Structures are given as C-alpha cells and as structure tokens.
Amino acid sequence: MAEMRVVKFEVLRFGPETDTEPRFDTYEVPCMEDWVVLDALNAIKDDIDPTLSHRWSCRMGVCGSCGMLVNGRPVLTCAAFVRNYTGTIRVEPLSNFPVVRDLVVDLGSFIDKIKSVKPWIIRKIEKDVGQGEYRQSPEQLAEFKQYSMCINCALCYAACPVLASEPEFLGPAAIALGHRYNMDSRDEGNAERFDTLADADGVWACSYANECSQVCPKHVDPAMAIQQAKLTSALQWLHVVPKKSFT
Amino acid sequence: MNLIRKLEPVWWLLFGGGGFIAAFFLPGLIIGVLLLGPTDLMSGGLGYERAHALASGTVGKLFLCTVLSLVFWHCAHHLRHFALDLFGHSVAPLAAYGSYLLAAIATLATVSAVLAL
Amino acid sequence: MSHAQTRTSSTPTAPARKPSGFPLGWRRYRSYTLFAFTCIPMAISGLLLLQGVSALGQGEQAWAAWLAGLASPGMVALNLFCLAFTLYFAFRFGWVGRKIAAGRIGPIPAPGLPMPILGIAPLGGFVTLWIVLLLILGGAIG
Numbered sequence: 067m068a069e070m071r072v073v074k075f076e077v078l079r080f081g082p083e084t085d086t087e088p089r090f091d092t093y094e095v096p097c098m099e100d101w102v103v104l105d106a107l108n109a110i111k112d113d114i115d116p117t118l119s120h121r122w123s124c125r126m127g128v129c130g131s132c133g134m135l136v137n138g139r140p141v142l143t144c145a146a147f148v149r150n151y152t153g154t155i156r157v158e159p160l161s162n163f164p165v166v167r168d169l170v171v172d173l174g175s176f177i178d179k180i181k182s183v184k185p186w187i188i189r190k191i192e193k194d195v196g197q198g199e200y201r202q203s204p205e206q207l208a209e210f211k212q213y214s215m216c217i218n219c220a221l222c223y224a225a226c227p228v229l230a231s232e233p234e235f236l237g238p239a240a241i242a243l244g245h246r247y248n249m250d251s252r253d254e255g256n257a258e259r260f261d262t263l264a265d266a267d268g269v270w271a272c273s274y275a276n277e278c279s280q281v282c283p284k285h286v287d288p289a290m291a292i293q294q295a296k297l298t299s300a301l302q303w304l305h306v307v308p309k310k311s312f313t
Numbered sequence: 314m315n316l317i318r319k320l321e322p323v324w325w326l327l328f329g330g331g332g333f334i335a336a337f338f339l340p341g342l343i344i345g346v347l348l349l350g351p352t353d354l355m356s357g358g359l360g361y362e363r364a365h366a367l368a369s370g371t372v373g374k375l376f377l378c379t380v381l382s383l384v385f386w387h388c389a390h391h392l393r394h395f396a397l398d399l400f401g402h403s404v405a406p407l408a409a410y411g412s413y414l415l416a417a418i419a420t421l422a423t424v425s426a427v428l429a430l
Numbered sequence: 431m432s433h434a435q436t437r438t439s440s441t442p443t444a445p446a447r448k449p450s451g452f453p454l455g456w457r458r459y460r461s462y463t464l465f466a467f468t469c470i471p472m473a474i475s476g477l478l479l480l481q482g483v484s485a486l487g488q489g490e491q492a493w494a495a496w497l498a499g500l501a502s503p504g505m506v507a508l509n510l511f512c513l514a515f516t517l518y519f520a521f522r523f524g525w526v527g528r529k530i531a532a533g534r535i536g537p538i539p540a541p542g543l544p545m546p547i548l549g550i551a552p553l554g555g556f557v558t559l560w561i562v563l564l565l566i567l568g569g570a571i572g
Binding site: 227228231264297299 | 322
C-alpha cells in the first residue's frame, strides 16, 4: 500500500445561489507521493465534498482546461505536483476572470479576444483543393512554430498585471496568436488583423511585465511575440514596412 | 484620450528610441558632467571655454537637443505606464496627458536653452 | 476598440479577482517595478543636465557656479542615486530587448544568434559609448 501523506487544501468556494461572495473551505486530503493538485481536487470531489466544481480534462497538460491559482500562481493543476509545496496549499480560480462557481471562471472574454484576431489562414484568393497543397519549408515553419503551441489555458491572462486593471486589453494569447498567423508564409491577412492587434487596447497596452511568459506551460513566450509585434506594427503604422508576411 | 490612443506607436517609438539614446549617453553624461564635472579631472575638458565650444557647435547643439529631448520622452512614456501599474486604469487620462505634457515642456525648455548657447 | 464584448449572461458571477502581490508583493514583480521606477531618476538627471546647458548659456560665472554646486554632498548623493538607476536601466533594457532582437521584423530576418549574446551585445555598445563620451568630455579626444 503506497504511503499517503495528509495535505491541507484551502479551496475557494462560491455558489451564486447560496453565496454573496467567495469563501474558503479547508480539506484534509490523503495524497500519494506522485499526485498533482488536480488529483487532490478530484479526491475532494469523489470522497469528501461532491459539491466542489472545477474544470479538467486530459490531465496531461495539453487541453488547457485545469488552469487555477495554486498559492497565488497560475498553473495547470495537472502539472503541479503536491510534493513541491509545503504547508497548506491554497487553490483559487484564475485571477482576472469573473467566477462562475468555485474554481470555474467565465472565459467568454478570452474566447472573444482569441476570435477577434482572426486566427485562421486568410488568403486573398482561396486555393482550390485541386491546385495542391501549400508548401512550407522548415525555415518558414520555424518563423511561427513556437507561437502555435498555445493550448488556450488562459494562465497568461490570469498573470497579466495590465489585465487586472484594464479588462479590455487584448491579452497575451490573442496577440501571440495573431502574430503567429502574420508570420505564417501561407497567410495573407496581415492587413486584416492590423486594426485589432495595433490598437491602443492591443499591443500598445502591454507594459512588458513578462508575467505571461513566466507562467506559460507550453513555452510560447507571448511576451516575446508582443514585443516583436509592437516593433512590426509601429513600422507598419509609419508605412515603412508593408502589412504582409515576409516569410 | 482618443488622440493619445491614435498615436500609441509614436509614444512607444519615442520610448524605445529614447531608451537606446539614454542607455548610450546618459551614464557618460552623469559620470562625466554631473559627478566629475566639479573635479580637477574635468577642469581641462569642462572649463567654460571648451564646454561652451563643444556645446554650441552644430554637432553639440544637435547632440544636446536630441539626447535630452529623447530622454524626456522616454521617461514620460515609462512614467505613464508606471502610474497605471501603481494606481490602475482610472488614472489613464491623467497619466498620459500629464506625462506627455511634461515631456513637451521639457523639450521646449531644452531647445530654448540650446539655442541660447 | 473594445474586444471584451460584454456578453449578457444569465449566470451571476463573483467579480474577477486580481493577481496577488502586484507590484511589490512578489520577488519576480520587483525587478519589473524597479525598472519602471528608473524613469524618475533618469528624468532628474536629464533636468540637471538641462540646468547645466542653461547655465552654460548664461556665461562663465553661471557655469562655474553650477559646477561648484554639484560638488555638495547632497548633489553627489543624488547623482550617484540617479547613476545607479540609469545603469540598472541600461543593463535591463538591453537584456529584455533581446526578445525583440531575436525575431523577424518585417523583411529583416531573425539574426539566429543565441539569446544571451543578443542580450549582452548591446551592453558592449553602451559601455563603449560611455567611455568615448567620458574621453571627449575629459578633453582626451575632440
């Protein structure tokens, strides 16, 4: 029988039908050595308190569903090992998003912002299937590949200090995604994305705190994408550089 | 605020460009003039005749106007964002108008001081 | 242009919670806040230099008086304070700037150099110009 260590979890609870504001419930959870925080949350729901609500899916860091604040830091709870924390572990829903229930937040604004940068290949004239595939070299792929690794977990939005006071900020994931498509050799939509990206609430609201890149579990480095997008957009605004992909 | 928002690329380019200029020249100016200026080490180089000749030549005037103005515009943009970090978005108009107005005044003062050389 | 469209939701929600500890509560925020603060000492230095230009334009006596004024312990302390923050600014500006230098900007491709090199290279440029400017001001050149 594997050894279980009892760990105390302080979990934010909020139920709109019963609570006027969030509160914290404490649970003592027997945890195995290799457990992650998500395992503990599932154990709470299965064995201790079935009323706890939280989002999760793949439990292996690719779906982006289980993002929460653990001891104040945005992490994927499926990747946060219990053994790496000492004392009571505090679990809260992602910051900068309204709380629907317990650890579940309203991601509507995040989804809208992602959609607003038109994250798809835009062509002036669509290529017929019969005309064959788009060809792209490894070098062309390398121009944007890092920025394509985003799993839409919204940890970067939870970490961003600008978003804390300015909810209209387009945000790291959306800007990085827009930049990803602008850097894609198959794409011809740079001009179509410009007004959204190069807006005062777009790249220009970023103050380069770099918190987004610090918390990104897929090493997308959205802060880097944003700064590169700033310089590119500034030069495009001055009409020194045309609004197109150069790759 | 609309005008400020339309010109965001301008403020940022001044911040970045001004940052480079500041990084290149400000430490040398602080050490050479503000700290070592009164010392014997600089009595030859920064005696009135030479200092005035350096500063009032065409290159000197261009250097002083450009470097000092860009430093002020860089600081203004950074101050604007610093104020937003500290006080939140409610101070956005004051932070923007206030800091850029200060930079504009400092730039005018710089140009007039340089022209008076 | 606002991208946070207010969706009318029938679900009541609790207000968004702020990230904890910003701007000084966490160690990792402190270098960012320190960097932001540098704008004030740098502006002070700029204003002092502006004062010097003005003194220079008013003649020999004004210039000598201004220089002499800089020798007071208070002014030395202030200028050392400003220098410390200006140097911190320069190092960090080059270092965080390496991320912009690392990527393609329009037609100019990414330089393909390792990140640490991109971060340290500007510092070489900065230090070179500090030395050159000191030599010019000191009278060794020009």
